[in-house]
Amino acid sequence: MALIVQKFGGTSVGSIERIEQVADKVKKHREAGDDLVVVLSAMSGETNRLIDLAKQITDQPVPRELDVIVSTGEQVTIALLTMALIKRGVPAVSYTGNQVRILTDSAHNKARILQIDDHKIRADLKEGRVVVVAGFQGVDEHGSITTLGRGGSDTTGVALAAALKADECQIYTDVDGVYTTDPRVVPQARRLEKITFEEMLEMASLGSKVLQIRSVEFAGKYNVPLRVLHSFKEGPGTLITIDEEESMEQPIISGIAFNRDEAKLTIRGVPDTPGVAFKILGPISASNIEVDMIVQNVAHDNTTDFTFTVHRNEYEKAQSVLENTAREIGAREVIGDTKIAKVSIVGVGMRSHAGVASRMFEALAKESINIQMISTSEIKVSVVIEEKYLELAVRALHTAFELDAPARQGE
Ligand code: ADP
Ligand code: ASP
Ligand code: MG
Numbered sequence: 001m002a003l004i005v006q007k008f009g010g011t012s013v014g015s016i017e018r019i020e021q022v023a024d025k026v027k028k029h030r031e032a033g034d035d036l037v038v039v040l041s042a043m044s045g046e047t048n049r050l051i052d053l054a055k056q057i058t059d060q061p062v063p064r065e066l067d068v069i070v071s072t073g074e075q076v077t078i079a080l081l082t083m084a085l086i087k088r089g090v091p092a093v094s095y096t097g098n099q100v101r102i103l104t105d106s107a108h109n110k111a112r113i114l115q116i117d118d119h120k121i122r123a124d125l126k127e128g129r130v131v132v133v134a135g136f137q138g139v140d141e142h143g144s145i146t147t148l149g150r151g152g153s154d155t156t157g158v159a160l161a162a163a164l165k166a167d168e169c170q171i172y173t174d175v176d177g178v179y180t181t182d183p184r185v186v187p188q189a190r191r192l193e194k195i196t197f198e199e200m201l202e203m204a205s206l207g208s209k210v211l212q213i214r215s216v217e218f219a220g221k222y223n224v225p226l227r228v229l230h231s232f233k234e235g236p237g238t239l240i241t242i243d244e245e246e247s248m249e250q251p252i253i254s255g256i257a258f259n260r261d262e263a264k265l266t267i268r269g270v271p272d273t274p275g276v277a278f279k280i281l282g283p284i285s286a287s288n289i290e291v292d293m294i295v296q297n298v299a300h301d302n303t304t305d306f307t308f309t310v311h312r313n314e315y316e317k318a319q320s321v322l323e324n325t326a327r328e329i330g331a332r333e334v335i336g337d338t339k340i341a342k343v344s345i346v347g348v349g350m351r352s353h354a355g356v357a358s359r360m361f362e363a364l365a366k367e368s369i370n371i372q373m374i375s376t377s378e379i380k381v382s383v384v385i386e387e388k389y390l391e392l393a394v395r396a397l398h399t400a401f402e403l404d405a406p407a408r409q410g411e
Helices: 016-031 046-057 063-070 072-087 119-126 153-163 197-205 213-221 276-286 312-329 348-352 356-366 387-400
Strands: 003-008 035-040 092-095 102-104 113-116 130-134 137-139 145-147 168-173 194-196 226-230 238-241 255-259 262-271 291-296 303-311 333-337 340-346 373-377 380-386
Touching: 003 016, 003 153, 016 035, 016 072, 035 072, 035 119, 035 153, 046 063, 046 072, 063 072, 063 145, 072 092, 072 130, 092 119, 102 153, 113 153, 119 130, 130 153, 153 168, 153 213, 194 197, 197 213, 197 238, 197 255, 197 340, 213 226, 255 387, 262 276, 262 312, 262 340, 276 291, 276 303, 276 312, 291 373, 303 312, 312 333, 340 387, 356 380, 356 387, 380 387
Parallel strands: 003 035, 003 168, 035 130, 092 130, 102 137, 168 226, 194 238
Antiparallel strands: 102 113, 137 145, 226 238, 255 340, 262 303, 262 333, 291 303, 340 380, 373 380
16 A cells, blocks of 8 residues: 555636536545545636735735635635545545644745644554645744745645655646746647656756646656646556656756746946946845846956846846946946846756757757857857747747657658
């Protein structure tokens, strides 16, 4: 008999009908003999609705109180599913994060899980009950409700699987696995049988929101077998694995990630003296603004241009900090651009293949897409381009790296 943690996302519990369907599915698994812990998201759209309510009161809700409101979405779905299970004759009980005692730090809206008390859950499983846990939420040492950041129910699922030493953590969602790129953007995207934790972590960090970044970190750290599956269609899904060898038969690139979350700032005509990068980025980091990509041009006329990207939400704040800096250090001007997108190719195969970046640049050049910034690591190459070319770029790269699904007969 296996112990499985099953997490169902927002669309999978988005209506009463869907919740009844999830209950049927859980019942079937339970009858097959497995012990089950089920983690749920709020109904799709609910978390946004709750945030919007808070924003109608104030632009900047107190983070602690925002957690009190946004955590309620998951409390609704766990009760409904538990009722649906009991109605079907399946013994079940629901718990909020606080009731389990999922202890987190106090970083409201982006808390990290520190410890999970597994006593209650184990006792219930022993009594034959299905345990239904609210995703996305925990409690800090002061007893305040915390939440784990958007998409955080994935992390609750993986963390519970790690704490309970579950045989597998299954993430049920509205796609039947992890694809070579977002199937909503590229219809030719292919489902991957397997992907390594390392690649999945890059994909998630670079914008593929199919799994929350922290859930992948957690699964890698505690070696939790993790699988992404469709909630209502049968199929093997995608296994996230530590085994690099097994995915070696795949192409050099496993996937293409992209995001539209960033904005670009350039400070021009900066006197080129030692310490210039620190003078520019010091005040940015002191304002708690995270910087992603950085490019400093070679100096000419003893001045240099310095460009970096930040999250779009922090663009205005970063711009005003940078304008202050420009005045202080005598730089010529600050310019910015919010209409950019970042496209990244990811794959462990890059380690053993040369020329991957140039193949990427060639594919973009063929579409006359201008590359504004580049950054690389061992298993990824990212470029910043004009936002309006995003979909074209992703499709061109998907084809150039031979990721397209074979056309079906007659197509
Ligand atoms: P849930 O509500 O179940 O947590 P999410 O919306 O968070 O679901 O994640 C599933 C979505 O992730 C899919 O509908 C898909 O559009 C998107 N997605 C982005 N990149 C990928 C990818 N590489 N593979 C599969 N899905 C992806
Ligand atoms: N309900 C939360 C959100 O929408 C958490 C989750 O769905 O994973 O972000
Ligand atoms: Mg999600």
